[in-house]
Amino acid sequence: MSFDRLGLSPDLLRAVAAQGYTEPTPVQAEAIPIVLAGRDLLAGAQTGTGKTAAFVLPLLQRLATTPIRGSASPGRGAATAARGAPNGRGPIRTLILTPTRELCLQVEESVRTYSSQRPVRSVPIYGGVGFDPQARALRSGPAVVVATPGRLLDHVTQRTIDLRTVEILVLDEADRMLDMGFIRDIRKILALLPVERQNLLFSATFSAEIRQLADGLLRDPAFVQVTPKNTTAELVRQVVHPVDRERKRELLSHLIRSGRIDQALVFTRTKHGANRLSQQLERDGINAAAIHGNKSQSQRVRALSDLKSGRVAILVATDVAARGLDIEALPHVVNYELPTVPEDYIHRIGRTGRAGIDGDAVSLVCIDEAPLLQGIQKLLGRGIAAETIGGFEPDRSIRAEPIRFRSGMGQPAMGGQRAMGGQRSGGGRSTGGHAASGGQRPVHGQRPAGRGGTPATRGASPSRGGAPLGSRGGNGAPQRSGPSGTGIGSQRVALPGERLARQGR
Numbered sequence: 001m002s003f004d005r006l007g008l009s010p011d012l013l014r015a016v017a018a019q020g021y022t023e024p025t026p027v028q029a030e031a032i033p034i035v036l037a038g039r040d041l042l043a044g045a046q047t048g049t050g051k052t053a054a055f056v057l058p059l060l061q062r063l064a065t066t067p068i069r070g071s072a073s074p075g076r077g078a079a080t081a082a083r084g085a086p087n088g089r090g091p092i093r094t095l096i097l098t099p100t101r102e103l104c105l106q107v108e109e110s111v112r113t114y115s116s117q118r119p120v121r122s123v124p125i126y127g128g129v130g131f132d133p134q135a136r137a138l139r140s141g142p143a144v145v146v147a148t149p150g151r152l153l154d155h156v157t158q159r160t161i162d163l164r165t166v167e168i169l170v171l172d173e174a175d176r177m178l179d180m181g182f183i184r185d186i187r188k189i190l191a192l193l194p195v196e197r198q199n200l201l202f203s204a205t206f207s208a209e210i211r212q213l214a215d216g217l218l219r220d221p222a223f224v225q226v227t228p229k230n231t232t233a234e235l236v237r238q239v240v241h242p243v244d245r246e247r248k249r250e251l252l253s254h255l256i257r258s259g260r261i262d263q264a265l266v267f268t269r270t271k272h273g274a275n276r277l278s279q280q281l282e283r284d285g286i287n288a289a290a291i292h293g294n295k296s297q298s299q300r301v302r303a304l305s306d307l308k309s310g311r312v313a314i315l316v317a318t319d320v321a322a323r324g325l326d327i328e329a330l331p332h333v334v335n336y337e338l339p340t341v342p343e344d345y346i347h348r349i350g351r352t353g354r355a356g357i358d359g360d361a362v363s364l365v366c367i368d369e370a371p372l373l374q375g376i377q378k379l380l381g382r383g384i385a386a387e388t389i390g391g392f393e394p395d396r397s398i399r400a401e402p403i404r405f406r407s408g409m410g411q412p413a414m415g416g417q418r419a420m421g422g423q424r425s426g427g428g429r430s431t432g433g434h435a436a437s438g439g440q441r442p443v444h445g446q447r448p449a450g451r452g453g454t455p456a457t458r459g460a461s462p463s464r465g466g467a468p469l470g471s472r473g474g475n476g477a478p479q480r481s482g483p484s485g486t487g488i489g490s491q492r493v494a495l496p497g498e499r500l501a502r503q504g505r
């Protein structure tokens with residue numbers, strides 16, 4: 001499938017080609033024609049699937065080809081309609097809501113990138129920075145505003161923004177916005193928009209709360225679901241290092257010092273664990289920083305730019321803190337602790353192996369985590385190679401202990417598959433917890449059979465361990481698998497009770 005069969009205009013195709021994209025990802029292939037047709041859309045897609053271009057490209061085209069509402073005059077040129085008035089100023093025609101500042105900036109940058117051939121004024125609006133420069137930027141008459149909900153409402157209160165002209169609304173990472181307690185803000189914002197508009201809702205998971213939001217928001221929506229399960233597997237070498245519970249930090253320091261891991265995003269289950277680990281690494285003489293939901297925006301942004309620039313070698317993060325961050329070409333992701341939700345493993349390792357560059361996903365797994373590893377391998381449909389590092393062989397006399405979770409966190413069904421979305425540590429504002437999952441089962445995309453791969457690690461010569469810890473069906477060899485092309489598996493499914501899936505293919 002090539003981009004030019006999706007109905008995109010030549011200028012957008014040029015912008016896409018300039019990015020080096022040769023074919024649309026599944027969510028793009030499915031969503032773009034739907035959005036171009038003016039339909040509402042519910043899309044199950046997470047970061048790494050190419051979801052941003054899936055809504056930005058067609059919405060730019062809609063702006064270019066439909067007259068500004070209320071000013072429709074037969075002779076009005078499409079280009080003028082896109083930019084607003086002839087001087088480039090005009091009403092806000094598209095509002096994109098994102099949960100975090102980072103995502104807001106990334107999406108707004110995508111708007112600029114994809115509109116490079118036919119510029120469209122866009123403005124990012126987010127908290128933690130000065131208000132007045134944003135108010136000034138809004139006065140410049142952007143056609144597209146990308147915003148986090150809280151700061152957007154501040155502008156509403158100060159009357160520095162008028163949302164009555166919005167024609168297209170996008171909720172990006174809607175599940176995360178709800179996780180962060182933005183539902184009331186979102187409802188307030190919805191009440192300020194014109195009733196007649198196109199709505200696009202993107203979410204990685206479908207909890208009862210998301211469904212409720214979607215039901216109230218979307219009109220006769222088309223439904224698209226993709227899963228990035230194999231995206232990551234395509235370019236990511238995955239390996240498990242069995243290690244004792246108490247020796248993980250020592251092993252991580254060893255892997256870093258020996259040069260096997262240089263620049264890495266390291267995942268812990270809890271905020272406290274992230275802080276503690278980064279401090280311990282610092283004591284080991286390794287430049288490390290931690291990010292999690294409790295950190296201020298500026299601290300998180302600084303930590304991220306420090307990792308990107310190489311000032312910090314190791315960024316320790318919780319799942320919540322890392323979702324939505326676009327850290328390009330990150331060579332390593334380390335699961336210092338396995339996630340309790342198998343799908344989070346996919347999210348985590350999606351931080352590496354991007355943009356056609358190989359990456360390593362290294363998991364330090366102790367005996368307590370064997371059931372979690374089993375759950376992950378079950379989700380992947382294959383085993384992950386285990387490799388014991390010399391000097392860190394697990395002590396076989398150590399018995400498994402229950403995994404400790406921070407207070408207030410329920411004990412998940414160990415090793416079993418949970419529905420997507422659910423307990424996540426951290427988070428911003430809270431409305432008192434995440435709603436129970438709506439019972440949506442994880443979608444299993446196409447799973448091509450694994451094929452033999454390259455050694456799972458570079459550099460040192462570890463002793464090969466036996467079967468993967470807790471593996472079922474693992475063959476002990478590093479495996480790489482994934483479909484060709486973008487490597488992003490796609491499967492369209494009807495959600496239980498969903499009144500969707502009507503768009504033609």
Ligand code: AMP
Pocket residue numbers: 020021022023024025028046047048049050051052053326354355486
């Ligand atoms: P997203 O899921 O929107 O965060 O996108 C993930 C990454 O995929 C971004 O770095 C995009 O630049 C990249 N990307 C988006 N569409 C394509 C495509 N069709 N082919 C290759 N890479 C893409």
